[in-house]
Amino acid sequence: MDATAHDHGTNHQSGRDQTINYNNCYGVPPKPERPPGVPGAGGKQHTVWIIGGGAVVGVALLAALLSRIGPAGTDGGTSGGPTAGPATTSVSPVSSPSGSTSQPKPAPKPKPKAGTVRWQGTLLLDNSDVDKKKDLDANPPAAVDKNDAAADLSFWHDMDGRLVTDNGAVISEWTGGGLPSAKDCAGTVDAAGSQDLPIKTGKVFCLKTSDQRFGRLKVTKFWYDVAEGGATFDTVVWERG
Numbered sequence: 001m002d003a004t005a006h007d008h009g010t011n012h013q014s015g016r017d018q019t020i021n022y023n024n025c026y027g028v029p030p031k032p033e034r035p036p037g038v039p040g041a042g043g044k045q046h047t048v049w050i051i052g053g054g055a056v057v058g059v060a061l062l063a064a065l066l067s068r069i070g071p072a073g074t075d076g077g078t079s080g081g082p083t084a085g086p087a088t089t090s091v092s093p094v095s096s097p098s099g100s101t102s103q104p105k106p107a108p109k110p111k112p113k114a115g116t117v118r119w120q121g122t123l124l125l126d127n128s129d130v131d132k133k134k135d136l137d138a139n140p141p142a143a144v145d146k147n148d149a150a151a152d153l154s155f156w157h158d159m160d161g162r163l164v165t166d167n168g169a170v171i172s173e174w175t176g177g178g179l180p181s182a183k184d185c186a187g188t189v190d191a192a193g194s195q196d197l198p199i200k201t202g203k204v205f206c207l208k209t210s211d212q213r214f215g216r217l218k219v220t221k222f223w224y225d226v227a228e229g230g231a232t233f234d235t236v237v238w239e240r241g
Helices: 005-026 043-069 181-193
Strands: 117-126 132-136 142-145 153-156 160-164 172-173 196-198 204-208 215-226 229-238
Touching: 005 181, 117 153, 160 172, 172 181, 172 196, 181 204, 181 215
Parallel strands: none
Antiparallel strands: 117 229, 132 142, 132 153, 153 160, 160 196, 172 204, 204 215, 215 229
């Protein structure tokens, strides 16, 4: 059973050959080659360049975005149009539904001062039209229907001729010196007003109209006959207060 040296040598060589073949078949596989494109010893340097390039691109994109937005959230002028100036407000004339431009209304006239002359002239009262009376609140005095609520005075053809009032107007005879003022007539009418007084040339009457205006009537002419009669008056009507 003892093996010879040759046998030991042969066995040893055979075992080594088997070991080598085993390692070649089942041993540690050979170290794989580096895939193409994967950085070797200089891979870190390539990575730094890639990261740095990305940062530069990001900063450029951010700068472009900020330049588009502009200060205080404006467009930054990328729209291509001119920069808007300060806003102005224009006032257009107001147009009526028909399309015409309406004009501003004139300012109201100031209220006349009491006692200023409203109308002055010659007033005629006669029997030429028995269905008419005079409205002394009109300017100038106007003839109105005898039943008109604006009628103030009429001439009544009687045995002597009379001055008659209507619709709340009153008269009084002035017996003072000279011609009465508006204030004088206001005092005498309120103290001794009447609705029917006889007429005579030269007499002076004070009047308060149906619309509360005061007046003065001086008889300048009076005529009377069986069929007709009448009188003319130098008349002043003052503005009311």
